[in-house]
Amino acid sequence: MLELEHLSKTYADGTRALSDINLSVRQGEIVSLIGGSGCGKTTLLRLIAGLDQASTGAIKLDGEALSGPHPSVGIVFQEPRLLPWLSVSDNIAFGLDHISATERKERVAHALEKIGLIEHAKRWPRDLSGGQQQRVAIARAFVTNPKVLLLDEPFSALDAFTRASLHEHLLGLWEETRPTVVLVTHDVQEAVTLADRAVVMQPKPGRIFDELPLTLSRPRDKTDLPFETSVRRVLTALDHSLKPSHQQPQRERDRQAAALWW
Amino acid sequence: MSGEIANSAWSSQQGAAALAAPSLTEKRRAFDWRILLGFLLPIAVALLWEAAVRFGLAQGRLVPPPSRIFATLLALAETGELWTHVWATLWRVLTGFIIGGVAGIVFGALSGSSETIRRLLDPTLQALRAIPSIAWVPLFILWLGIFEASKVALIAVGVFFPVYLGIAGAILSVDRKLVEVGHVFRLSRVQLARRILLPAVLPEAVIALRSGLGLGFMFVVAAEFMGASEGLGYLLVDGQQMGKPDQILAAIIAFALLGKIADSLLVLGTKPLVRWQDIVRERL
Ligand SMILES: Nc1ncnc2c1ncn2[C@@H]1O[C@H](COP(=O)(O)OP(=O)(O)O)[C@@H](O)[C@H]1O
Ligand SMILES: [Mg+2]
Numbered sequence: 001m002l003e004l005e006h007l008s009k010t011y012a013d014g015t016r017a018l019s020d021i022n023l024s025v026r027q028g029e030i031v032s033l034i035g036g037s038g039c040g041k042t043t044l045l046r047l048i049a050g051l052d053q054a055s056t057g058a059i060k061l062d063g064e065a066l067s068g069p070h071p072s073v074g075i076v077f078q079e080p081r082l083l084p085w086l087s088v089s090d091n092i093a094f095g096l097d098h099i100s101a102t103e104r105k106e107r108v109a110h111a112l113e114k115i116g117l118i119e120h121a122k123r124w125p126r127d128l129s130g131g132q133q134q135r136v137a138i139a140r141a142f143v144t145n146p147k148v149l150l151l152d153e154p155f156s157a158l159d160a161f162t163r164a165s166l167h168e169h170l171l172g173l174w175e176e177t178r179p180t181v182v183l184v185t186h187d188v189q190e191a192v193t194l195a196d197r198a199v200v201m202q203p204k205p206g207r208i209f210d211e212l213p214l215t216l217s218r219p220r221d222k223t224d225l226p227f228e229t230s231v232r233r234v235l236t237a238l239d240h241s242l243k244p245s246h247q248q249p250q251r252e253r254d255r256q257a258a259a260l261w262w
Numbered sequence: 263m264s265g266e267i268a269n270s271a272w273s274s275q276q277g278a279a280a281l282a283a284p285s286l287t288e289k290r291r292a293f294d295w296r297i298l299l300g301f302l303l304p305i306a307v308a309l310l311w312e313a314a315v316r317f318g319l320a321q322g323r324l325v326p327p328p329s330r331i332f333a334t335l336l337a338l339a340e341t342g343e344l345w346t347h348v349w350a351t352l353w354r355v356l357t358g359f360i361i362g363g364v365a366g367i368v369f370g371a372l373s374g375s376s377e378t379i380r381r382l383l384d385p386t387l388q389a390l391r392a393i394p395s396i397a398w399v400p401l402f403i404l405w406l407g408i409f410e411a412s413k414v415a416l417i418a419v420g421v422f423f424p425v426y427l428g429i430a431g432a433i434l435s436v437d438r439k440l441v442e443v444g445h446v447f448r449l450s451r452v453q454l455a456r457r458i459l460l461p462a463v464l465p466e467a468v469i470a471l472r473s474g475l476g477l478g479f480m481f482v483v484a485a486e487f488m489g490a491s492e493g494l495g496y497l498l499v500d501g502q503q504m505g506k507p508d509q510i511l512a513a514i515i516a517f518a519l520l521g522k523i524a525d526s527l528l529v530l531g532t533k534p535l536v537r538w539q540d541i542v543r544e545r546l
Contacts, residue, residue: 085461
């Protein structure tokens, strides 16, 4: 269980990037954070990853307070951030220094197979396409078997086809160890495709506006009526979050009713 | 005068970086015959000059024709004299290059990796850099005598600054985003330096060492001018005093070849380290 308690972040220049964030994510749950740019989504992930310090509040993983990068927390950035001097397989193995060479090899080979890049194992990152590079970055985070995986708009720079195939790769990897996933996106379709819950955020200061459960069965079919209904619900919430008059989200009851309807 | 030497060397370092950029788009392909275009002009000039002297249109006493320059070079090589001079020059450059290069790497690494050390060291080093290196010559001769030590010291000083600047600058410009990847995987300071900083600065370090080596060859001439009984620089001075322009030009050609060979060896030796980078390669 990942718990964020009264988390706030004010940058040195006085920007209130986050204010009083409270969120619990069950083990194995996929939560997607949605919101326009400047909502503090990246800031929130950086706090959880331990790359920045919160101004106030606490981050707990299974009851243990996190303060700094933790072996059980992995992150995939918006850019692949592969090390250009390492081959694809060495990039994936980057966080596996502490285990034996044979196990490392096995895990990397397995990850390469899962992301479908086995034949590219020995190539340099510069020889891969953007989508392939991002797959390697996801594999690099997965091979350490993190309990929590953070993804910051990892597919935003890719075309729709590549994105759809990466969704499948991501879910394929997730199926194996079922880590908790926090996925930042500004793509509602993406959120509904992947997540168990959508958390809609609002800017200035960054805070949570509303949470919507997405209880569709997997695998999800984008042409299904329930899928479209969910997309519409998230869009409505997003829409309300942008209007200053709607400070309070519609309450749980309506939503439950809507969820039960189909 | 010496200031000019130093200045042109600094800008040649930037020039090298600029030259590196376009080759990004170039792919490794079969031999490019257009390279031969570059030889056309010097060969044409040489042939014209040769012809001009042969047909009595020019005297060729102060500007000897290519055939005579090569004859001189060949004669020097046959008596073994050339090799003595080449070896003396090479030894000085290499010793100075190693001393200056190592010092440049160490100080550059310190200054690049610690803000405190940078604030402590950099202003002084920048001030020293402003001094034309040749201005040190009288002092070095007083301190170290007129033989090898003072020559090597001058070369080492010349090599030190481009290497220092290149290494410190390279470390400072390492992508913060890659450093963060190291933080995410909880690398210690030493691991971070070994697994991220070192490989990241290698390409620029090679460029810095190459411009250091270039300056080493520049300064060895100055060092050998200040009194030497052997070395290619001595051949130059001797040729001037004895009125032998063919010997001067032969020595200049030997310098050019030696410098090019040393640079190529450095590039070849460091190639495996920067193979992942497609920009540093196909350069000069
Ligand atoms: N290092 C920083 N220093 C100051 N302000 C920052 C910094 N990083 C982000 N911010 C500000 O914090 C707010 C939230 O940014 P960010 O977390 O990047 O939002 P998002 O990822 O949702 O687009 C923005 O207003 C941004 O300008
Ligand atoms: Mg962001």
